[in-house]
Amino acid sequence: xxxxxxxxxxxxxxxxxxxxxxxxxxxxxxxxxxxxxxxxxxxxxxxxxxxxxxxxxxxxxxxxxxxxxxxxxxxxxxxxxxxxxxxxxxxxxxxxxxxxxxxxxxxxxxxxxxxxxxxxxxxxxxxxxxxxxxxxxxxxxxxxxxxxxxxxxxxxxxxxxxxxxxxxxxxxxxxxxxxxxxxxxxxxxxxxxxxxxxxxxxxxxxxxxxxxxxxxxxxxxxxxxxxxxxxxxxxxxxxxxxxxxxxxxxxxxxxxxxxxxxxxxxxxxxxxxxxxxxxxxxxxxxxxxxxxxxxxxxxxxxxxxxxxxxxxxxxxxxxxxxxxxxxxxxxxxxx
Numbered sequence: 621x622x623x624x625x626x627x628x629x630x631x632x633x634x635x636x637x638x639x640x641x642x643x644x645x646x647x648x649x650x651x652x653x654x655x656x657x658x659x660x661x662x663x664x665x666x667x668x669x670x671x672x673x674x675x676x677x678x679x680x681x682x683x684x685x686x687x688x689x690x691x692x693x694x695x696x697x698x699x700x701x702x703x704x705x706x707x708x709x710x711x712x713x714x715x716x717x718x719x720x721x722x723x724x725x726x727x728x729x730x731x732x733x734x735x736x737x738x739x740x741x742x743x744x745x746x747x748x749x750x751x752x753x754x755x756x757x758x759x760x761x762x763x764x765x766x767x768x769x770x771x772x773x774x775x776x777x778x779x780x781x782x783x784x785x786x787x788x789x790x791x792x793x794x795x796x797x798x799x800x801x802x803x804x805x806x807x808x809x810x811x812x813x814x815x816x817x818x819x820x821x822x823x824x825x826x827x828x829x830x831x832x833x834x835x836x837x838x839x840x841x842x843x844x845x846x847x848x849x850x851x852x853x854x855x856x857x858x859x860x861x862x863x864x865x866x867x868x869x870x871x872x873x874x875x876x877x878x879x880x881x882x883x884x885x886x887x888x889x890x891x892x893x894x895x896x897x898x899x900x901x902x903x904x905x906x907x908x909x910x911x912x913x914x915x916x917x918x919x920x921x922x923x924x925x926x927x928x929x930x931x932x933x934x935x936x937x938x939x940x941x942x943x944x945x946x947x948x949x950x951x952x953x954x955x
Contacts, residue, residue, distance in 0.1 A: 624671060626692055628653040628679070628699030628723065633797040634737065634789070634845060635698035636664035640796075641846040643669050651692075653679045653699060664796045680719065683726045690730070694853060697723045697736040702762065703804050704741060705911075709761045716765035721772065724784065731781035733856060735849055738786040740838070740865065740920055742767040749838075750923045751788070751861050759917070770861055783856035787848065790865030790922050794842030794946050807839070807872060808943045811879040812950050815902075821876040825905045828918040832905040833873035835918040838865035841942030844934070851932055858930075865922025866936035876903050878943035886951050 625642065629635035630652035639650055648669040655676045656662060665673075674682070676699060682688060700716045720736060727734040741763035746755040753771070758764045770786060793806035801809070811821045823833035830836070848864055873894055880902050881891035897903045937945070 622649065622671075623691055623693045624649045624651045626651045626653060626679075626688075626695045628676070628695070628697045628719075629737070630654050630670070630673075630698070631656060631661040631664050632698060633664075633794075633800060634792060634842060635696075636661075636668065636796045637794065637842050637846050638696055638698065638849055639665065639668045639670065641850055645850070655699075658799065661799045664799065676719070680722055683722060688726070688730075692726075692730060692732055694733040694735070695723055695727055696849060696853070697734060700737060700765075702739070704760050704762045706762060707760075712761045712765045713768075716762070717768050720769045724769075724773065724776075727784065728776075728779055728781050733782045733853065734784045735852060735856075736769075736784070736786050738770055738788045738861060739763065739766045740788050740790045740863070740917075740922065742770060742788060743920070744917065747919065748923075749863060749865075749921055751863060751926055773859075773861070777859060780859055783852075784859045785852045785856050786861040787845070787864040788861065788922070789845065790838040790840050790863070790920055792840050792842050792845055793943065795949055796842075807837075807875045808879060808946055809950075811876050812883075812947050815880055815883055816954070820902050820904055821880060822904050822906050823872050823876060824908045827908045827913075827916070830918055833876065833903065834871050836869035836871050836921070837917070838867070838869050838920045838922045839875060839939050839942070840865050841937040841946065844936045844942075847934055848927075848932055851934070852930075855931060860926065860930055862927040862930060862932075863922035863924055864927065865920070865924065866938065867922050867924040868936075868938065869919060869921035870939045873903065874939045875943055878940050879947050882944045882947040883951070886948070 627639050630639050631654040650670045652670045652673045742756050743749050744759035744763050745757040748755040756767050758767050793808040797805050815821050825832050877894050
C-alpha cells in the first residue's frame with residue numbers, strides 16, 4: 621500500500637519550496653493540497669514532482685470521510701491566508717484556525733507527525749519574542765487565527781499520538797513568491813522590482829522611535845525555513861512550538877542595500893555604503909501610512925533558544941548573503 625506526505629498550501633510560497641525540498645531528496649510521493657482559485661500559483665509547482673493534487677475543500681471532505689486513513693506518513697501543513705491586512709475574520713478563522721484543527725484531528729487519529737506554520741504575528745505588540753503566552757499579543761485577526769491554534773494545541777499536548785511541531789515564521793523571503801506580488805510579498809522582492817523599474821527603492825520614514833528605514837525585522841531566507849522543516853520531519857521526537865527566524869534583527873535599510881548592491885555588482889559596478897546609496901538617491905523615504913499605524917511591528921527578533929535546545933543547530937543566512945543570493949536568482953530569471 622502506497623503512503624504519502626501531504627503538503628497543504630503546496631502551491632504557495634513556503635509550501636512549494638518545501639515540495640521542492642522533498643523532491644531534492646528524491647521524495648515524490650507527495651499529495652499537494654491548495655486552493656488554485658488564484659490560478660497563477662500553479663507556476664510554483666511546475667518544476668516539482670507530486671503524486672496527486674487536491675483542492676483544499678476536497679481534501680478536508682476526504683479527511684473527514686476517512687479516505688486517507690492509513691495512507692499518510694506525515695502532514696506538512698502550510699495552508700493559510702497570510703495577508704495581515706485581511707479583515708474578514710469569518711474567513712480567516714475558518715481558513716487558518718478551523719482548517720488546522722481538522723488536520724490536527726486527523727494526525728492524532730492516524731498517529732502521524734504534523735508540522736505546521738504558525739507566525740511571528742502571534743507576538744504582535746510584544747517586544748519579547750519567546751514562545752510563552754505572556755508575550756503573545758497579536759495586532760490583527762491573522763495573528764489571532766494563528767495564536768488560537770497554538771493555544772488549543774498546548775491544551776491538547778496529552779492527546780497527541782505523534783510529534784506535532786509548529787514554526788513561528790518571522791519575515792521569510794526567497795523564490796516562489798511571485799504570486800504574492802504587492803503587499804503580501806517580501807521586502808526583498810518588492811525592493812528588487814521597484815529598483816528594476818524605477819532605479820531606486822522607497823522605504824518608510826521612521827516610526828516608533830526608529831529612523832528612516834531603520835525599523836528592524838528578523839528576515840529569514842526560505843531555504844533556511846525548508847531546511848528546518850525537513851530536519852524536524854526526520855528527527856522530531858517530541859512536540860513543540862518554535863520560533864523560526866535567524867535570531868538577528870536587521871533593518872529595512874540593510875535589505876534595500878543588499879538588493880541594490882547585488883544589482884550594481886551584476887552590472888559590473890562597485891557596491892556602495894548605505895550613506896552613499898542615500899546620497900545618490902538610490903534609497904528614498906516616504907511617509908509612514910496611516911493605515912498601518914498601530915498594526916505594524918517595527919521590531920522583531922526571534923529568540924531561537926528553544927529551537928536550538930530541540931536539536932536544530934544549522935546556521936542561517938544573514939540579509940547580505942540571503943538577499944544577495946535571492947536577487948541573483950531574480951536577475952537570472954529576468955534575463
